Amino acid sequence: MAVSNSITAILNFVAMMCSFPIIAAGVWLASRADNECLLWLRWPLVFLGFAFLLVSAAGFVGAYWKKEGLLAVYLVAMFILIVVLLVVLVLAFVVTRPGGAYTAAGGARFKEYRLEGFSSWLRDHVTGAGSWGKIRACLAASQICPKLAHKFVSAPDFFAAHLSPIQSGCCKPPLMCGLQYSNPTTWLGESNMGGGSDCGLWSNDPSQLCYNCDSCKAGVLGNLRDEWRKANIILIITLVLLIWVYLIACSAYRNAQTEQLFRRYKQGWV
Template sequence: MGVSNNITAVLNFIAIMASIPIIAAGIWLASKPDNECTHYFRWPVVILGALILLVSLAGFVGAYWNRQGLLALYLLCMAALIALLLILLVFAFIVTRPNGGYSIPGRGYKEYRLDGFSAWLRDHVTNSGSWEKIRTCLADSNVCAKLTQNYITPDQFYAAPISPLQSGCCKPPTACGYNYVNPTLWLNPVNPMGDPDCLLWNNDQSILCYNCNSCKAGLLGNLRKEWRKANVFLIVAVVVLIWVYLIACSAFKNAQTEDLFRRYKQGWT
């Protein structure tokens, strides 16, 4: 194995290591209740990380055993995967734009409005066809049931840093003036016209505020919060992979030159 192939093998080992945090970030995202219910956001990161792992393994094998055809295929596939990763980062940037969250005096949580999110994201998540499936999935999850297990008194609940999804879906908007009984049971609104969602609130645990615009905005707020964390891993990974790819391209050209020189030398002996 030539020097250039040695370098390529080491670089692919680094690429294999870079794929692991991508897969881990994808699994973490997929495990979140909002991503479980928005299926098209759930697995792309995991799938992309797994493909990078497989392609890097192919590149390592090609370099170690000097399979030039396999190395060429590796470079082609890795270029496509890096492009897809960059597209995913652009998508993540759109998701993580400033959100519709606003602070409520005396509350540890924020409430959310749909107009704080990109039109593309709103249309793809909250249109009637998509939302009906998402709403049913959220109602079947334990995202709101957790609140009744963790908070008992009003003071405990009002001070709680609950998630955007819980804020939007599990309680009525603060402007309605509902009286607290427990985190998912509220009675006698003081201002039932304070927000369009006031009339949509229902104490039925399968309904709550899952039909509310605040719930849709809370879901988008959760996606934003989670993708911002995942972005850190994706940005580091794409920088490492681009660096690895550029050096691997140079090493591949050098390996071809070395092979050509060796054949030329053998022809003269």
Template structure:
């Protein structure tokens, strides 16, 4: 067995072992109560874990025992997976390209407004069917109580050095759920 097959076999064995926690996480999510957030995550996580397991198994067996048919299936599957991930990354950048950031005087962070994002994302979020799901998911989270424990006053929050993601999510949740 060549060096490249050894490396391929070892890497696929490691990814095979890594698929076990992914599948376990999906099963754990499936065993939780049916909430709006968990409902959308549980089966895709299980399916992703099983796909990684099967792909890793094909790559490991093909590389370890030099089975060219399994290696061909493995390589074609990996190419399809890489192309799919690249398409998803490009789509994410296109959809979120205008970031909606607005500089606000007296704040150590930038505020994010929905009007600054792409029209597709705005329409998708403000669609009444999708917004109901997003609202239910955020309402079930413990974000507001955690935010109230960390920042006692508005001045502490506005003076904090937080990441853009934390700032946008915090302001979004504060405006829509904590005040209502």
């Protein structure tokens, strides 16, 4: 019994450590400057990570101080949290699998983005009428685009840059519009309307730029996709480790219960 509880306590300590990568992934996603306008993205993973931390701590206390009821609650709660994390991972993988990136015209190093290239679920939740107005206002008030004007002076430097999806989609017109580069947020000439509807929406006004363009919406989705796929790598590794810890903890708990019943039987209690 003591050995089984000791094993369970150690495993719960490991599970507590596993909660920190989940929290770190959530904080990383929330703190990215390109994600500052996606408020709903900020805290779900952080909350889930803290839930793992609290449940693992409860399991550690239950194992270390031999609180069998608390251990049972831990096993049920940990199972639920693992299922939730698995659902989050599957959903994140499914909705971020399609990508709307394509090679920009003129040999530019950066990619451009098409809205229809992303999953309909992601489009509805980010670019729907109820969401995009707030995101657009936030983008216009942010420093994402103004920073480009200070960073790049010459056209060759700009076209050789690796722009983020938001910078590519929101801060400049699509290159197929045929406008001439003056600086990253100022483009001259007449738009080629055959380049798509976004060509008529571009404005050199710093408060407008391409914030109303489909390419900007696609850029936001592209940014979200890229960063979630990076976070998924950490979450998958953490999930595998948590499942391994949980299965061993279940086995240790079952062994502890068997030992307890056997000891009672030997003592003539049952």
